[in-house]
Amino acid sequence: MVTDRREFLKSTMAGALAATAAAGVTRAHAQGAQQASPKGTKIKPGPRDVLLVVDVQNDFIPGGALAVKEGDAIVPLVNQLAAGFEHVILTQDWHTPGHISFASSHPGKKPFETTQLAYGTQVLWPDHCVQGTPGADLHKDLKIPHGELIIRKGYRKQMDSYSAFFEADGKTTTGLSGYVKDRGFRQVYLVGLATDFCVCWSALDARKVGLGASVIEDACRGIDTNGSLGKAWEQMTKVGVKRIRSTDIAV
Numbered sequence: 286m287v288t289d290r291r292e293f294l295k296s297t298m299a300g301a302l303a304a305t306a307a308a309g310v311t312r313a314h315a316q317g318a319q320q321a322s323p324k325g326t327k328i329k330p331g332p333r334d335v336l337l338v339v340d341v342q343n344d345f346i347p348g349g350a351l352a353v354k355e356g357d358a359i360v361p362l363v364n365q366l367a368a369g370f371e372h373v374i375l376t377q378d379w380h381t382p383g384h385i386s387f388a389s390s391h392p393g394k395k396p397f398e399t400t401q402l403a404y405g406t407q408v409l410w411p412d413h414c415v416q417g418t419p420g421a422d423l424h425k426d427l428k429i430p431h432g433e434l435i436i437r438k439g440y441r442k443q444m445d446s447y448s449a450f451f452e453a454d455g456k457t458t459t460g461l462s463g464y465v466k467d468r469g470f471r472q473v474y475l476v477g478l479a480t481d482f483c484v485c486w487s488a489l490d491a492r493k494v495g496l497g498a499s500v501i502e503d504a505c506r507g508i509d510t511n512g513s514l515g516k517a518w519e520q521m522t523k524v525g526v527k528r529i530r531s532t533d534i535a536v
Contacts, residue, residue, distance in 0.1 A: 327535035328499075335470045336370040337449060337491075338363055339477030339484050339505075340378050341427055344420035346478075350413040353479045353506045360426045362504045362531055363476050367429045369536025372470065374461070375429065376449045376483070378414035379421060379437035386445040387412045397510075404454035407445060416440065436461050447483045450490035462494040472497040474534075480507035481517035488526045499527040501534065 330336070341363060343349050346356040367373050380386070388396040388409035396411045414421040438446035438459050445453040450461050465473070473491045475484050475498065484505050491498040500521065507514040518528065 328529070328533055329535040330370045330474070332371060333469060333471040334370065335372040335374055335465065335468075335473050336367055337473050337475045337477075337487060338367065338373060338375040338427075338429065338432075339449060339475060339487055340376055340414075340479075341424050341477050342377060342414055342420065343422050343424060344378075344413040346424060350411050350420055353508055355506050356478050357424065357426075359476065359478075359504050359506055360424055364426075364428045366474075366476060366501065366504055366531060366534060366536055367432075369534060370474070371431075372468070373429050373432045374434045374436060374449075374465075375423065375432050376436045376438060376477075376487070377421060377423065378446075378483075379416055379440045380412075380414050381440060381442040382415055383442065384412075384415075384439070384445075385443050386410050386439070402444075404444065407453070414439070434464065448486035448490045449483070450487060450494060462490075465496065466494075470496070472499070474498075475500045476504035478506055480505040481509060481513040485517040485521055488521050489524060492524045492526060497527075498525075499529050501529055501531055503530050 341356075341360065344351050345353050347354070349356075383390050385402065386407060386409065388394045388398065389412055391400055391409060394400060394409050396409060398409050399406050400409060401407070436449055436459055438449060438452070441452060441457070444457065446459065447453065449459060451458055473488075473496050475488050475491075477484055480500070480502070484500060488498045488500050498521075507517070509515075522528065
C-alpha cells in the first residue's frame, strides 16, 4: 500500500509546479458520486464510533502557507458534526524548523517538486505548520471542547507524515492505532484537510489497522492537483473506505 501511495505522489505531483503557477495549489475539490447510507436511514454515532478531525490548521486555510481552497468553509460543519459524536480526536501537522519535507531544506529545490528519501518519494512543501507558530494552530473557530485527544504528526525532523496513524515510511506509528484499540473504537469517521492527502492516508491506514472508515465528503476539502482527488477516492474505495455526506449522519 505504501508503494502505491508513493506512485500516487509521483504521478500527481509531476505537474503540480506548473499547475500551481497557473491556478494555485488550492483548486476547488471535485464533486463525485457518494456512497451513502441506505435510503431513508441515517447513521447514528455510537460509543464505538470516533470522529477524526484532520489538520484544520491555519496554514491549510486561505491565507496560510499551504492553503486549501475553502478550507475554512468546513469549520461550521465540522463543529456541527462533532457535537453529534461522543468521541472526537483531532490531528495537527507539527513540523520542526528545517523539516525534511520543506523545499527550503533542499538547496535548488522548489515547493511541489519531489525528492527521494530513505522511505521513498517526498513531495517538497512550503514551510508550514512549524511547531509553536500561528500557522500550526487549530483554526480559531473550531469549537470541539469535548475532543479527547490531539495527535501531532510530522514532528520527526527526518520523516514526513500525512496519516494520523503512521509516519510516511508506513511503519513508524503515531500511537493512534494503539489508542483507538485500547478505547475499543470500531469505526472512524473522517473530516478535514486535505481530502487527497492527509484525510486519504488516514482513511487508508484506518483500514490497515482493522477499523471501519468513512470519509464525510462535504466536511473535507481537497487540493486536487493533477487528478489527485480522483485518484485518492479510487484508492480509498478499493480498500473499503465509505464515501458519505454530512446529511447521512444523524446529528
